[in-house]
Amino acid sequence: MAATSIDMSTTATGELLTADGRPLKESLQRSLRRRKLTALALVAPAVVFLFVLFGMPVIYLMTWSVDDTQVNNALPRTFAAYQQWDGEELPSEPLYEAMFKDVAEASGIQIGRASTRMNYAKSKWKSLMKKTKRQVKALLGTDPDFAGPYKEALIGIDKRWEDISFWHSLGIMKDPYTLGYYLNSFDLQYGFGKEVVQQPENRRIYKTLWMRTLMISVIVTLACLALGYPVAHLLATLPLRYSNLLMICVLMPFWTSLLVRIVAWMIMLQQEGVINDTLVWLRLVGDESRWQMMYNFTGTIIVMTQILLPFMILPVYSVMKGISPAYMKAAQNLGAPPAIAFLRVYVPQSLPGVGAGVILVFIVAIGYFITPELVGGKDGQMIGNYIAYHLKSSLNWGLASAMGVILLTAILILYWVYDRVVGIDNMKMG
Amino acid sequence: MALPAYYTTGQRVWHRTYVVYCALVLFFLVMPLIAVIPLSFTAAPFLDFTPGMLRLDPEAFSVRWYKLMVGDCSAADVITTVCSDKWKIGAVNSLIIATIATVLATAIGTLAALGLSRSHLAGRRLIMAFLISPLIVPLIITAAGMFLFYAKLKLVASFAGVILAHTVLGLPFVVITVTATLIGFDYSLTRAAQSLGGSPAYNFFKVQLPLIAPGVISGALFAFITSFDEVVIILFLGGAEQLTLPRQMWAGIRQEISPTILAVATVLVVLSILLLTTVELLRRRSERLRGLTPA
Numbered sequence: 001m002a003a004t005s006i007d008m009s010t011t012a013t014g015e016l017l018t019a020d021g022r023p024l025k026e027s028l029q030r031s032l033r034r035r036k037l038t039a040l041a042l043v044a045p046a047v048v049f050l051f052v053l054f055g056m057p058v059i060y061l062m063t064w065s066v067d068d069t070q071v072n073n074a075l076p077r078t079f080a081a082y083q084q085w086d087g088e089e090l091p092s093e094p095l096y097e098a099m100f101k102d103v104a105e106a107s108g109i110q111i112g113r114a115s116t117r118m119n120y121a122k123s124k125w126k127s128l129m130k131k132t133k134r135q136v137k138a139l140l141g142t143d144p145d146f147a148g149p150y151k152e153a154l155i156g157i158d159k160r161w162e163d164i165s166f167w168h169s170l171g172i173m174k175d176p177y178t179l180g181y182y183l184n185s186f187d188l189q190y191g192f193g194k195e196v197v198q199q200p201e202n203r204r205i206y207k208t209l210w211m212r213t214l215m216i217s218v219i220v221t222l223a224c225l226a227l228g229y230p231v232a233h234l235l236a237t238l239p240l241r242y243s244n245l246l247m248i249c250v251l252m253p254f255w256t257s258l259l260v261r262i263v264a265w266m267i268m269l270q271q272e273g274v275i276n277d278t279l280v281w282l283r284l285v286g287d288e289s290r291w292q293m294m295y296n297f298t299g300t301i302i303v304m305t306q307i308l309l310p311f312m313i314l315p316v317y318s319v320m321k322g323i324s325p326a327y328m329k330a331a332q333n334l335g336a337p338p339a340i341a342f343l344r345v346y347v348p349q350s351l352p353g354v355g356a357g358v359i360l361v362f363i364v365a366i367g368y369f370i371t372p373e374l375v376g377g378k379d380g381q382m383i384g385n386y387i388a389y390h391l392k393s394s395l396n397w398g399l400a401s402a403m404g405v406i407l408l409t410a411i412l413i414l415y416w417v418y419d420r421v422v423g424i425d426n427m428k429m430g
Numbered sequence: 431m432a433l434p435a436y437y438t439t440g441q442r443v444w445h446r447t448y449v450v451y452c453a454l455v456l457f458f459l460v461m462p463l464i465a466v467i468p469l470s471f472t473a474a475p476f477l478d479f480t481p482g483m484l485r486l487d488p489e490a491f492s493v494r495w496y497k498l499m500v501g502d503c504s505a506a507d508v509i510t511t512v513c514s515d516k517w518k519i520g521a522v523n524s525l526i527i528a529t530i531a532t533v534l535a536t537a538i539g540t541l542a543a544l545g546l547s548r549s550h551l552a553g554r555r556l557i558m559a560f561l562i563s564p565l566i567v568p569l570i571i572t573a574a575g576m577f578l579f580y581a582k583l584k585l586v587a588s589f590a591g592v593i594l595a596h597t598v599l600g601l602p603f604v605v606i607t608v609t610a611t612l613i614g615f616d617y618s619l620t621r622a623a624q625s626l627g628g629s630p631a632y633n634f635f636k637v638q639l640p641l642i643a644p645g646v647i648s649g650a651l652f653a654f655i656t657s658f659d660e661v662v663i664i665l666f667l668g669g670a671e672q673l674t675l676p677r678q679m680w681a682g683i684r685q686e687i688s689p690t691i692l693a694v695a696t697v698l699v700v701l702s703i704l705l706l707t708t709v710e711l712l713r714r715r716s717e718r719l720r721g722l723t724p725a
Contacts, residue, residue, distance in 0.1 A: 042545030057575030367568025
């Protein structure tokens, strides 16, 4: 700023003063502070809004993945008395008394939640707790002053109270926090001494599921690369008139509702669908041996590839657009055959776009839920489907949350890589 | 396409293969969407091309599925499909939810973008990363977190909850597009307005907003389409009342796909083409306004 045009005087110490008599330095600082505050005030509503309605839900989900307070809340006395038990033989009277009183006092809902959780540690807990709650209530109904012996009373209600393994399994749940759901996510669980053991054979499904999720994402990413790279190259090298027209083919699916695209694919892929009809008409396939292309692994792959292809084409295209054709011409002038020139000169320059596209497609693919749910059938299900299942159907929220946190962590790591490779700010929306 | 005269036969063959391959990929991208359109005009209640349609017999075509879509049940005579005005209700609900969510997201997002574009803000990168994080976190995780947390706020199975959740999803798009538009913004214009005595609000609406309008509108369009197409969140947060178009489609796909869904799909495809055109025109206008003529 030109100081000469502004009427300025100086103080005795030689400091510059503004027109209203303040030192210039102070005045500038004030205005800078005000601008900082304005910027902050502009950003604040969005940050607060997003924190409350998005940040807190995600954090809350994380707490669910380690939370183990349901049993503690319902059975406080039991866990206090549990500390005294040596675990060698059947517990003595005080522990049975604590359990009896806890069951008597806890509400039906509390017992319901706790017993669901207890059932994850050892099956049959749920029925045992429900039966006990019912019978204890009946017992206290006929004899309100019942004061023991509690051990006999509980064993009288159900023989399982004599089974020491039930008591042992309580030890897994005595802390308010657990990593059990994370173990479950990888087909592991706590043994009764809190040692990590494998799940029983018939319950091991999650390792396969993670592997399948990874495999689907990798196959879809590679398919998108194989299909998308040449198209991006064509779009980047064609004259603008043609490429704009072809670009519509890429952008139209990108802009169309996900469900519409899935419906469209169902029409193509079903047994009586367009593709099978065409194949039968061309006599490539017999009418009775139509291909099963939907409700399985293949269906998930085909549909996800088409849906995610624009995410590959767009970043690769935008990088290729910046590669001058002069390099290829120079390489060929210097005697390189076209294939060598392409591989050694063009491809390396397009790699940043390829990196961006690959990471973007992979990240989006790994968290997919809708597509596998609708066209995946049984062997096309991904981790997202199981998160939804445990959240809505089996109500094992801890396990759903743990799987969600693992998935989120993987994605954040990939995004960090993405940020290092291309920078989040360069994200293109088409 | 004319190939250079010096190309060898091998190069010609290779080049043709490459063009055909690209054409096939582009075909793969648009073919399913194109196939939906004629099928939605079928007269038969099946989801494949009937022999009549292939012969272009006018008898084989009808608009009865469109009538069913808008709740005109006179077209439902011979069909087993239940006729209801659920599609209409869904469309109206979707429009209401998407409109309110878009207005909210655009207002909050534009303010944030204005703040972010000033260099005085400490931790700009961090704030930006946070504001676009709903795009990064998979929808299923966002939906799971909201499902558990919104229950505490009594927002599950309410319009307010769905609208707020959709605002969250739309916000990053507005922030991204408006920040991008502001990169080329000439701040001497607002300084000039300020020195001429306009109040900050007046200057914003009369000077700055018209110039960044293309970015704001295309951000708003992204936010709108995101909410209008959103299906994961609504499955978790929506109650019986919050029947949106995608949710009705989801239900339709899961139960039985009738050609009514194809009619809806066709309408949505046409809508997306219109939106795509609008955004493209806005982008060109924005580049012109910023003095970046398209190459």
